[in-house]
Amino acid sequence: MNIMTETRNLAVAGKQKMTPSEAFVETLVAQGVKDVFGIVGSAYMDALDLFPLAGIRFISVAHEQGAGHMADGYARVSGRHGVCIAQNGPGVTNFVTSTAAAYWAHSPVVVVTPETGSMTLGLGGFQETEQLPIFSRITKYQAHVNNKARMAELTARAFDRALLELGPTQLNIPRDFFYGDIECEIPRPVVIERGAGGEQALNAAAELLAGAQFPVILCGGGVIMAEALAEAIRLAELLQAPVCNSYLHNDSFPAGHPLWCGPLGYQGSKAAMKLIAKADVVLALGTRLGPFGTLPQHGLDYWPKGAGIVQIDADAKMLGLVKPVSVGICGDAKAATLALIARLTGKSLACRANQGERLAAIRAEKATWEAELDSWSHEKDAWSLDVAKNSSHMHPRQMLRELERAMPDNAMVSTDIGNICSIANSYLRFERPRSMFAAMSFGNCGYAFPTVIGAKVAAPDRPAIAYVGDGAWGMSFGELQTCVRERIPVTAVVFNNGQWGAEKKNHVDFYANRFIGVNLDKQPSWAAVAKAMGAEGQRVDTLSDVGPALRAAAKAQGEGRTTVLEMMVTRELGDPFRRDALALPTRHLAKYKATAA
Numbered sequence: 156m157n158i159m160t161e162t163r164n165l166a167v168a169g170k171q172k173m174t175p176s177e178a179f180v181e182t183l184v185a186q187g188v189k190d191v192f193g194i195v196g197s198a199y200m201d202a203l204d205l206f207p208l209a210g211i212r213f214i215s216v217a218h219e220q221g222a223g224h225m226a227d228g229y230a231r232v233s234g235r236h237g238v239c240i241a242q243n244g245p246g247v248t249n250f251v252t253s254t255a256a257a258y259w260a261h262s263p264v265v266v267v268t269p270e271t272g273s274m275t276l277g278l279g280g281f282q283e284t285e286q287l288p289i290f291s292r293i294t295k296y297q298a299h300v301n302n303k304a305r306m307a308e309l310t311a312r313a314f315d316r317a318l319l320e321l322g323p324t325q326l327n328i329p330r331d332f333f334y335g336d337i338e339c340e341i342p343r344p345v346v347i348e349r350g351a352g353g354e355q356a357l358n359a360a361a362e363l364l365a366g367a368q369f370p371v372i373l374c375g376g377g378v379i380m381a382e383a384l385a386e387a388i389r390l391a392e393l394l395q396a397p398v399c400n401s402y403l404h405n406d407s408f409p410a411g412h413p414l415w416c417g418p419l420g421y422q423g424s425k426a427a428m429k430l431i432a433k434a435d436v437v438l439a440l441g442t443r444l445g446p447f448g449t450l451p452q453h454g455l456d457y458w459p460k461g462a463g464i465v466q467i468d469a470d471a472k473m474l475g476l477v478k479p480v481s482v483g484i485c486g487d488a489k490a491a492t493l494a495l496i497a498r499l500t501g502k503s504l505a506c507r508a509n510q511g512e513r514l515a516a517i518r519a520e521k522a523t524w525e526a527e528l529d530s531w532s533h534e535k536d537a538w539s540l541d542v543a544k545n546s547s548h549m550h551p552r553q554m555l556r557e558l559e560r561a562m563p564d565n566a567m568v569s570t571d572i573g574n575i576c577s578i579a580n581s582y583l584r585f586e587r588p589r590s591m592f593a594a595m596s597f598g599n600c601g602y603a604f605p606t607v608i609g610a611k612v613a614a615p616d617r618p619a620i621a622y623v624g625d626g627a628w629g630m631s632f633g634e635l636q637t638c639v640r641e642r643i644p645v646t647a648v649v650f651n652n653g654q655w656g657a658e659k660k661n662h663v664d665f666y667a668n669r670f671i672g673v674n675l676d677k678q679p680s681w682a683a684v685a686k687a688m689g690a691e692g693q694r695v696d697t698l699s700d701v702g703p704a705l706r707a708a709a710k711a712q713g714e715g716r717t718t719v720l721e722m723m724v725t726r727e728l729g730d731p732f733r734r735d736a737l738a739l740p741t742r743h744l745a746k747y748k749a750t751a752a
């Protein structure tokens with residue numbers, strides 16, 4: 156165990172008398188916390204009062220769910236803790252969705268949940284609910300301050316565990332425990348170094364890779380979290396292996412690299428799918444191989460079922476969980492990759508013999524896919540053709556291609572859940588890690604906008620852009636207040652198709668166009684709403700305006716201004732997400748026969 160004793164910040168040293176509020180805040184200081192997202196509440200006001208002198212910025216948001224997502228975005232871009240705090244009861248229950256999202260994004264978010272006072276707990280007083288059971292399945296660790304003297308110890312543990320287990324932790328504090336006198340020492344952060352994995356497993360993996368004729372690497376979020384990109388590139392070059400991004404981790408390998416093939420999964424790259432289908436050995440690097448990541452797409456059932464699979468994940472429970480694996484390595488993506496490079500360097504590699512053919516195949520598949528994307532101007536199913544026929548609005552795919560072309564260097568892009576956001580997966584390419592923040596497997600509408608606000612706080616010099624459907628925008632636009640009030644300039648690209656499109660697509664495909672609750676009629680002008688809220692707002696109607704609008708909005712961030720670009724797009728819809736989980740309707744009761752397939 157490597158205990159880091161260095162003080163990251165100027166926290167007080169040595170055992171001494173302090174109040175629990177001071178112990179809490181000093182532990183935040185020791186953990187390097189600079190920013191906390193939340194809504195003010197009496198429950199923790201005594202600690203909040205200390206934030207300015209502790210050098211901690213309190214970012215006041217519009218809704219606690221937004222604070223949770225901001226903490227998530229902050230953590231994902233920085234690799235450090237994101238922290239959120241709220242009033243006991245309703246403020247805390249508003250954290251549930253964002254905590255679940257952070258759980259599936261593996262974000263080290265510390266959710267601070269002041270609780271009703273210990274002397275009235277169970278009496279049904281004001282703003283009381285049991286706060287630990289609610290978060291029990293969406294956190295990696297729950298610290299409950301059961302005695303005020305343990306405030307610093309338990310606060311520190313919540314922070315340490317969030318990084319150790321890579322996921323949200325909860326720190327539950329009865330509100331009366333902020334007051335009083337205690338004697339304590341502020342613990343220093345405990346940072347545990349992860350290793351490369353078991354020797355035998357690494358040897359077996361190296362053997363498998365050395366004998367592979369067509370090895371393919373699949374880079375997941377673990378590559379990003381372990382800062383293993385340079386090592387992944389070295390290994391890919393050593394093997395001259397094609398590299399795919401795992402689903403929604405388009406920033407796990409640089410798109411400009413000749414070995415890069417693009418993302419797998421929903422609306423991913425056909426080039427990546429066709430190349431991984433040829434693999435005799437797949438190296439799944441830093442990925443849990445989540446169930447949606449390898450679903451058939453574009454009519455391609457591409458997962459190479461006969462191939463040897465080497466899976467590397469920091470969480471041993473993920474090895475072989477979803478896909479059978481030949482070798483499972485519990486290790487850090489960077490350390491494990493270095494260990495594999497050491498074993499493979501100087502060894503005779505079967506894949507060297509045919510590397511020329513493989514490189515040619517990568518080039519050809521990528522060129523074919525780019526040409527297909529260029530010509531795929533709109534959706535071609537009958538319903539889409541019909542709704543787009545008389546529309547003067549932009550085709551979503553063409554609009555997304557224009558956004559891709561105008562994307563500023565070093566941009567951070569968050570994406571929501573929705574049909575157009577999902578299609579964007581084909582058009583989002585990145586050169587550096589910690590650049591793409593999708594709603595991941597919790598898949599909640601309303602994720603992208605607050606998340607990119609948090610990302611911008613952690614990386615103020617990078618352009619921050621959220622892709623959001625108009626339905627999801629209705630859930631999350633309230634955080635424009637946060638951007639304006641707290642001077643956090645970002646860009647929201649809102650896809651106005653006047654519908655909850657992703658769900659409508661299921662009505663079209665499975666329910667004979669019986670539309671219920673999917674049309675977003677009588678929406679306000681989102682550009683006008685943005686202006687009324689003190690941001691910039693621009694309605695974009697034509698393709699030629701898309702690029703200039705995005706570039707201007709990114710530039711405005713440098714001048715402190717937030718912009719909403721309202722993209723007027725047709726109602727056409729791309730392939731659905733959950734085709735795997737829906738079925739044509741069966742009806743047995745006479746009353747419902749009219750809805751049978």
Ligand SMILES: Cc1ncc(C[n+]2csc(CCOP(=O)(O)OP(=O)(O)O)c2C)c(N)n1
Binds near residue numbers: 574600626
């Ligand atoms: C919080 C939440 N509520 C509901 C859903 C179900 N859902 C998934 S996609 C979707 C439609 C999204 O519509 P919009 O944001 O307008 O994007 P579009 O599909 O039109 O591009 C809905 C309602 C969800 N994923 N999350």
Ligand SMILES: [Mg+2]
Binds near residue numbers: 573624626
């Ligand atoms: Mg929509």
